[in-house]
Amino acid sequence: MPRIAVDHDYCQAHGRCxxxxxxxxxxxxxxxxxxxxxxxxxxxxxxxxIVAVCPESAITLV
Known part of the structure; x- marks a missing residue:
């Protein structure tokens, strides 16, 4: 099962996710x-x- 991660250094709180x-x-x-x-x-x-919803590319697959 794939997993996702959020890089908080890139997250700009757009709220789309x-x-x-x-x-x-x-x-x-x-x-x-x-x-x-x-x-x-x-x-x-x-x-x-899920990855594509973030405009800052803060969400990645791991």
């Missing part, structure tokens, strides 16, 4: 992405779609 995938992301107090569920990608979600 948690707006599009609320089951995978939440926001911290500054609006930056926080992974839920340890970064596991559900079977019904295309991992490339």
């Amino acid at each position: 948690y707006a599009r995938f609320p089951e995978l992301f939440d926001a911290d107090d500054e609006g930056r992405a926080v992974l839920l569920g340890g970064g596991a990608v559900p079977e019904n979600v295309d991992p490339e779609e």
Whole structure:
């Protein structure tokens, strides 16, 4: 099963990840992405779609 990671140095708190995938992301107090569920990608979600939602390329597959 693929996993995702967030590089907080690149995250600019656009909020697209948690707006599009609320089951995978939440926001911290500054609006930056926080992974839920340890970064596991559900079977019904295309991992490339998750990566593509971030305009700063802060989300990667690991």
